[in-house]
Every structure is written in C-alpha cells, then in structure tokens.
Amino acid sequence: MSLNNNSAAADIASSRPAGRDLQRLAILSTLMAFAAISTDLYLPAIPSMSAALRAQPGTLELTISAYLIGFSAGQLFWGPIGDRFGRRLPVALGLVIFVIGSMGCALSGDAWQLIGWRVVQALGACASVVLARAMVRDLYGRDRGARMLSTLMTVMAIAPLVGPSVGAQILAIGTWQAIFWTLAVIGVLTLAALFTLPETLAPEHRNTEPLGKAFAAYGALLGNRRLLGYAGAVGFFFSGTFAYIASSPFAFITFHGVTPQLYAILFAVGIVGLMVANQINARLVGRFGSDRLLAIGATGAAVTGVLVALQVLTGLGGVWGFAIDTWLFVAMNGFIVANAISGALADFPTRAGAVSALLGAFQYGCGVVGSGLASVFADGTPWPMGWVMALSGIGCLACALLVRADRSRVAG
CATH class of the missing domain: 1.20.1250.20 (MFS general substrate transporter like domains)
Known part of the structure; x- marks a missing residue:
C-alpha cells in the first residue's frame, strides 16, 4: 500500500460519522481485550477450581502459563492468514474457537483437561488481538494509528481493573464453571458485533x-x-x-x-x-x-x-x-x-x-x-x-x- 493509499484511508476514516467511530472503537477494544478478560475474569476462582478439581498445589497456575504460550504461538499462525484472506473471516473463526475452548473449560473434569482447553481458548483469542491491531493499520496512517492504538489500549485497560471483581461476583452467585460460560457468551456476542464492521483489507491490498x-x-x-x-x-x-x-x-x-x-x-x-x-x-x-x-x-x-x-x-x-x-x-x-x-x-x-x-x-x-x-x-x-x-x-x-x-x- 502506498503512502497515498495510507493518507486516503486516514481521510476516509476521519470523515465517517462520530457514532460509527464510537461503534468501531467499542468493537476493536473488545477484540483487543480478549487477552485480559480470558484470564482476569477467572483469577478469583482459582482456589475453588483447585479444590473442586482436586488439583495438586500449583497445578491450576499452569492454566495461565499454558494460555500465554498458546496466545504467543497462535499469533504467528493468524497473522499471514489475515494478510491473505482479509481480517474479518479469520477473526470470526478465532472467536468460534474461543467459544469452543471456553465451553471445554467449563466442562472440564480435571485440571489437565482445563489446561488443555485453555490452550484452545488462547489459540482462538489471539486472532482477535493480532488482527484488530492490523485493522487499525488498515484504517489509519502511522501517527494517527498510534493515536488510535493509545485510545484502544486506554479502553481495554478497563478489563484488568474490573475483570477480577466481575469474576468474584459471578462466583458469589454461581460456580466457577459459570465464569467460563460467561466467556463463551462474550465470544458469541462479539462474533455478532464483528459482522457490523466492514472488511478493512481490500482484496487488491491482500498478500496473494x-x-x-x-x-x-x-x-x-x-x-x-x-x-x-x-x-x-x-x-x-x-x-x-x-x-x-x-x-x-x-x-x-x-x-x-x-x-x-x-x-x-x-x-x-x-x-x-x-x-x-x-x-x-x-x-x-x-x-x-x-x-x-x-x-x-x-x-x-x-x-x-x-x-x-x-x-x-x-x-x-x-x-x-x-x-x-x-x-x-x-x-x-x-x-x-x-x-x-x-x-x-x-x-x-x-x-x-x-x-x-x-x-x-x-x-x-x-x-x-x-x-x-x-x-x-x-x-x-x-x-x-x-x-x-x-x-x-x-x-x-x-x-x-x-x-x-x-x-x-x-x-x-
């Protein structure tokens, strides 16, 4: 994409109605926050999960490490997929995998099943994060892109602020499984919202x-x-x-x-x-x-x-x-x-x-x-x-x- 195309994209983005910008901001922020909400929401439940699954001390902490490893490695898969086929379809597939992983976590009968399903969760969630950043690049130039990413990161920083509190409230009225069912619902709702966004990578700009x-x-x-x-x-x-x-x-x-x-x-x-x-x-x-x-x-x-x-x-x-x-x-x-x-x-x-x-x-x-x-x-x-x-x-x-x-x- 040339510098002229970058400028044109920025001009188009800046000319859209403020309401559309707020909608885009909300959806992209949610996509980028999946790394945080997938972990922060269930942190308060780790002790009760460990007792319920009869896990050895320290085993449930591996659910965090396993997630980070899957999240890190999975991004290397989704990046070229997004450059080849556009952003929206791979993000949608990632959200489907995330929902399946969240349901698997909720249905896990022991700690190692939970750790395995956390890896599946991560492989799906990372598509949202890596390609949401690429979508910002599609829409904005260098400095405006940095400004938009700063705004998005400010919004997504709310997740670690409120995530543990929300998880604790879910745990107060339900079981630890309810937290993962909640994450599955969040994935489904985000998938529905995704299709209100246009595809940001035009076919002529894709890597063929x-x-x-x-x-x-x-x-x-x-x-x-x-x-x-x-x-x-x-x-x-x-x-x-x-x-x-x-x-x-x-x-x-x-x-x-x-x-x-x-x-x-x-x-x-x-x-x-x-x-x-x-x-x-x-x-x-x-x-x-x-x-x-x-x-x-x-x-x-x-x-x-x-x-x-x-x-x-x-x-x-x-x-x-x-x-x-x-x-x-x-x-x-x-x-x-x-x-x-x-x-x-x-x-x-x-x-x-x-x-x-x-x-x-x-x-x-x-x-x-x-x-x-x-x-x-x-x-x-x-x-x-x-x-x-x-x-x-x-x-x-x-x-x-x-x-x-x-x-x-x-x-x-």
Missing part, C-alpha cells in the same frame, strides 16, 4: 502469495533491523511488566504486609497510570512523532526499572517508594507499545497481519520469560523482580535507540 511462502517470510522479517528494534522494545518491556505482575502479590502482601484489599487498590492505581499515559501519548504523537515518543517511553522504562531495583535493594521509601517506582514503570506502556506497533506496521503495510503477529509473539513470549525468571530466582524478597525490571527497561531503551539509529541511517 501461497501461505507456505507467507509463513516462511517470518525469517525475512526477523532480518530487518528496525522491525527487530520495535519488537525488542515491546518484548523487553513486557518481560519487566510480567515480572511485576507475577511477583507483585508477594511483594506487596507478603513482604510489605499490605492487605489483599489494599493490594488490589495499589495494582489498580498502576493501571490508571497506564491509561493516563496512553491518553497523553494520543495527544502528543501528532506533534512529536511515534518514534520520538517511543524513545522517551523507553528511557522512562530504563530509569524507573533501575529505580525499582535500587528501591528493593535499599528499602528506601518503604512500601510507598516501591509502589511509586513500579507505577511509573508500568505507565511507560502508554508511550512504548502503541508507538512500537504503529511504527512496525507502517513499515510493512502489505504484511500488517504477519508483523502484528510477530510483535505479539515477542510481547507475550518475553512476558513468559520475565515472569519465569522472577519465579525461578525467587529468594523471599522482591529483589529478583527488581533486577528483571531493571534489565528489561535497559533492553527496551537499547532497542528503541536501534530504531532511531536505523531510521537516521536510512534517511542519511
């Missing part, structure tokens, strides 16, 4: 090469320095973010002695900070450009990651010093993820689905690595989480600087 060749093209994409910079920035940042998500309950509740209720509030404040940063990014990206704001966010991640490590090492500021430093790190998401994704998609307009899949695989794959490192090196203190966040922030900055250096080299 055989799928085998399209899958093989991942190797060529990985050889692009700037794409590696964008993917690395997202991957390193999510490594630190998932280390925080995995370790923060222990760090706040066990180590610092806060109540579970206060922990929920402190965690929510971090999500609110992310939402605010996304809105600031949406307002500034047209003025400063997505690559510059990515570099600013990566610098913030490196600085705040080091501050987290120093805080957990020295204990300076106690629980509030720890909370503020981690809030600031999480908030950098608002300047890193949308800008990295938008920049990468703009560089490869005919492979937007494959590029979005590659970024998503880096994002969640590195998240598994970050959370795993924090768990493997756990020593009774938040220190392992701190050094993972510090190294992740520094790695994120190095990758963002690689993007800037490569763009300057090409421009020169």
Whole structure:
C-alpha cells in the first residue's frame, strides 16, 4: 500500500460519522481485550477450581502459563492468514474457537483437561488481538494509528481493573464453571458485533502469495533491523511488566504486609497510570512523532526499572517508594507499545497481519520469560523482580535507540 493509499484511508476514516467511530472503537477494544478478560475474569476462582478439581498445589497456575504460550504461538499462525484472506473471516473463526475452548473449560473434569482447553481458548483469542491491531493499520496512517492504538489500549485497560471483581461476583452467585460460560457468551456476542464492521483489507491490498511462502517470510522479517528494534522494545518491556505482575502479590502482601484489599487498590492505581499515559501519548504523537515518543517511553522504562531495583535493594521509601517506582514503570506502556506497533506496521503495510503477529509473539513470549525468571530466582524478597525490571527497561531503551539509529541511517 502506498503512502497515498495510507493518507486516503486516514481521510476516509476521519470523515465517517462520530457514532460509527464510537461503534468501531467499542468493537476493536473488545477484540483487543480478549487477552485480559480470558484470564482476569477467572483469577478469583482459582482456589475453588483447585479444590473442586482436586488439583495438586500449583497445578491450576499452569492454566495461565499454558494460555500465554498458546496466545504467543497462535499469533504467528493468524497473522499471514489475515494478510491473505482479509481480517474479518479469520477473526470470526478465532472467536468460534474461543467459544469452543471456553465451553471445554467449563466442562472440564480435571485440571489437565482445563489446561488443555485453555490452550484452545488462547489459540482462538489471539486472532482477535493480532488482527484488530492490523485493522487499525488498515484504517489509519502511522501517527494517527498510534493515536488510535493509545485510545484502544486506554479502553481495554478497563478489563484488568474490573475483570477480577466481575469474576468474584459471578462466583458469589454461581460456580466457577459459570465464569467460563460467561466467556463463551462474550465470544458469541462479539462474533455478532464483528459482522457490523466492514472488511478493512481490500482484496487488491491482500498478500496473494501461497501461505507456505507467507509463513516462511517470518525469517525475512526477523532480518530487518528496525522491525527487530520495535519488537525488542515491546518484548523487553513486557518481560519487566510480567515480572511485576507475577511477583507483585508477594511483594506487596507478603513482604510489605499490605492487605489483599489494599493490594488490589495499589495494582489498580498502576493501571490508571497506564491509561493516563496512553491518553497523553494520543495527544502528543501528532506533534512529536511515534518514534520520538517511543524513545522517551523507553528511557522512562530504563530509569524507573533501575529505580525499582535500587528501591528493593535499599528499602528506601518503604512500601510507598516501591509502589511509586513500579507505577511509573508500568505507565511507560502508554508511550512504548502503541508507538512500537504503529511504527512496525507502517513499515510493512502489505504484511500488517504477519508483523502484528510477530510483535505479539515477542510481547507475550518475553512476558513468559520475565515472569519465569522472577519465579525461578525467587529468594523471599522482591529483589529478583527488581533486577528483571531493571534489565528489561535497559533492553527496551537499547532497542528503541536501534530504531532511531536505523531510521537516521536510512534517511542519511
């Protein structure tokens, strides 16, 4: 797709009625939120699920790891499919698989069945996320795409804020199976809403090469320095973010002695900070450009990651010093993820689905690595989480600087 086509798409998108834009925003936000709602909704039910299924201690936690692995790998399948056949049909197929997986979870008779069906859930849900990002690329140019992604991420950040509370309410009036039946209903309703959207990838802009060749093209994409910079920035940042998500309950509740209720509030404040940063990014990206704001966010991640490590090492500021430093790190998401994704998609307009899949695989794959490192090196203190966040922030900055250096080299 040429730059003129990009501009035309943006002009068409901007000329549509505000009501249609709100409808599109709501549906795309729901599609992108499937990663969060699929897990956050059932977190409060894990203890009762473990007892009901007579699972060994720690086994039910594997439902999260299995989901992340399936979600990460599945995106690599759906990306080229979306570039070849358009966005709407693959998303619809993914939603059908998600509904089947959710029903399988609800009907599971033991923990390992549940873990298996969670993988099926993930393979379906990831189609919604990876191709929703590609749909944004179809409709908007680089900087406006970054602005739209920031807005979408602000809306989808509501899911981790309210998901556990909604799951707890469902559990209060029903069994843990009701949560998965609810997810199945959400999948069906989203599938119905999907068909109110037009197909965003016109036939003349689709990648017509055989799928085998399209899958093989991942190797060529990985050889692009700037794409590696964008993917690395997202991957390193999510490594630190998932280390925080995995370790923060222990760090706040066990180590610092806060109540579970206060922990929920402190965690929510971090999500609110992310939402605010996304809105600031949406307002500034047209003025400063997505690559510059990515570099600013990566610098913030490196600085705040080091501050987290120093805080957990020295204990300076106690629980509030720890909370503020981690809030600031999480908030950098608002300047890193949308800008990295938008920049990468703009560089490869005919492979937007494959590029979005590659970024998503880096994002969640590195998240598994970050959370795993924090768990493997756990020593009774938040220190392992701190050094993972510090190294992740520094790695994120190095990758963002690689993007800037490569763009300057090409421009020169």
